Amino acid sequence: MDLKSGLPFWLIKNGLSKDYNTLDSDIETEVLIIGSGITGALVAHFLCEGGVNCVVVDRRMASTGSTTASTAQLQYEIDTFLFDLIEKVGEENAVKAYQKCLESIYTLEKIIKKLKIDGNFEWRSSLYLASDAKGFKDLEQEYETRKKFKLPVTLLNQKELKDKFNIDKKGALYNDCSAQIDTFKLCTELLNYHKKNSGLVVYSHTDVVKVENKKEHIIAITEKGYKITAKKIVAAPGFESESLLKEKVMQLNSTYVFVSKPLKEEDFWNEKCLIWETARPYIYVRTTKDNRIMVGGFDEDFQNPKKRDALMEQKNKAILKRFKKLFPDSKIEVDFYWCGTFGETKDGLPFIGEHKEHPNMYFALGYGGNGITFSVIAAEMIKDLYLGKPTDSDLFAFDR
Ligand SMILES: Cc1cc2nc3c(=O)[nH]c(=O)nc-3n(C[C@H](O)[C@H](O)[C@H](O)COP(=O)(O)OP(=O)(O)OC[C@H]3O[C@@H](n4cnc5c(N)ncnc54)[C@H](O)[C@@H]3O)c2cc1C
Missing domain, CATH: 3.50.50.60 (FAD/NAD(P)-binding domain)
Incomplete structure (x- = not known):
């Protein structure tokens, strides 16, 4: 393949x-x-x-x-909301799955420290943005569900999001126990x-x-x-x-990524947090050790490599446009780009x-x-x- x-x-x-x-x-x-x-x-x-x-x-x-x-973002929150996962696999299993994802980030850090190897592991905070009013409603429900099961999460409203991250969206879920690596x-x-x-x-x-x-x-x-x-x-x-x-x-899909040219420290948003959003297709954003911005997303629900690759330029533009909607003043410029196949299961x-x-x-x-x-x-x-x-x-x- x-x-x-x-x-x-x-x-x-x-x-x-x-x-x-x-x-x-x-x-x-x-x-x-x-x-x-x-x-x-x-x-x-x-x-x-x-x-x-x-x-x-x-x-x-x-x-x-x-x-x-x-793009190697490590997040305990999976693509399926916890409240949806509870419907699909039951409360006990859904909560356990989320807890295990959270634990796995700490496990990975421990392995790296113990073996004294380098994987560019960096703890990061994470923002899950509400792209619209429906997205915010979902995030509110998700917040209540995660809080009930003592998972680390904060709900930011529009003003808090704007004040802290200068992002103009309805709100976001925030946590400070995510990470990024060079896989x-x-x-x-x-x-x-x-x-x-x-x-x-x-x-x-x-x-x-x-x-x-x-x-x-x-x-x-x-x-x-x-x-x-x-x-x-x-x-x-x-x-x-x-x-x-x-x-x-599994169902095989295609996803697209670019990495920017290096930027100056002052060109980044607060905490250089990981960012993703409730919109579908979504973008996902991280930074790199050498001060680049890596943005992926605009997934397609097919795997055909010819069809996938033919869309690379077009997807790049769409991802950049979506990123600039979040950060209109960003000095971001694309350096390298690629695309890849990934698989998804029903739950x-x-x-x-x-x-x-x-x-x-x-x-x-x-x-x-x-x-x-x-x-x-x-x-x-x-x-x-x-x-x-x-x-x-x-x-x-x-x-x-
Ligand atoms: C663009 C993109 C962005 C992603 N972003 C994230 C992210 O932010 N966070 C995250 O957690 N995950 C992310 N993922 C998913 C993550 O990268 C993958 O889940 C992970 O890399 C899979 O690792 P793997 O070792 O299972 O597979 P691989 O890295 O593909 O390794 C499997 C290996 O098996 C070999 N192989 C297969 N069959 C055989 C065979 N019969 N005989 C011998 N060798 C064989 C292949 O050659 C391959 O090298 C992303 C994926 C993509 C494509």
Whole structure:
């Protein structure tokens, strides 16, 4: 699948990671992880920390799937309002899912600090803007719901929003426990750390085309015909799950992003907070360490790469126009732009854990706008499943 086009900023900023070898013999390992994006890297991290022997394979150059295209905003609030999610999956599960997303941001910070690696992690506040009167009504209901379950949230009215952020909208939900990272850097550093310290082995350009289940083990067969024998396989293939999972569990969409030229400190809004909005299509906004503004959005509900790429210029203009409506005096100018595919599930939650038609496999499919927080949750949960510890895996089960 063609996951992205254009010039993803993180790849330009960091350059390609040191390449890994391509598999050229049969091997054995305890756990095979398919996919070296942020999900696979986090799964490898948790398993290595648990003393499990792992191999990671990727059909591309390591970590160059959706992870390089991400805007990498970390928010506990998912695309589905909590009050809507309660309708869909029940109160207990919906609240737990939100709480887990919140915890995952702290978990990620802890990992970075513990390993002393660099993922450009920065805590940020976040604004969820009401784009119109209906949006504000929804935000009021969402505020009451989140407050009831003690999730961190403040409701700003029009005046408070204008006074504090100089944004002229009906109101916004505000929280100060969001974050932003450079996912590609983090992913590369995680893999390198465990390669050096935990005996992790990573193979690039190694495509798994078939999986065979045996009584005591499972075998992955690569495009070149080599066999990887393992006790378990963790599938972390991002939005390319079709070759590993029989069931269709997501809708594939396209999204568009640009990053501005660097600006001066005084050219930014208060707190350089993350911003998104209730309008559909929406824009999502963050800043970078080198003082750029990154704006994405104007999603389309198709995946066709030709059709997706043909719209890039037009989408850029639309995103810029929407941004300038929020900040009419901004000196923003586009530097690089790209677009990417992303998947969405019906309830906005990921699929994590076992699937009855795929014995000896765990899936880590963190779909939606919060893919990275879901990756953290999936990685920790799969480690617990493998080590036989209790988990909340029912929350994200395929048959939920
Ligand atoms: C433009 C954009 C903006 C986004 N913004 C955000 C955001 O702000 N916050 C957020 O949390 N999330 C965001 N996301 C989503 C987030 O980036 C993804 O959820 C996350 O990067 C997925 O990581 P992954 O490791 O699961 O997938 P990937 O990074 O795609 O990694 C999967 C890897 O598996 C490999 N693979 C697949 N099948 C096979 C196979 N059979 N054999 C071998 N290798 C295989 C692929 O080559 C790939 O490298 C965004 C996504 C996009 C595209």
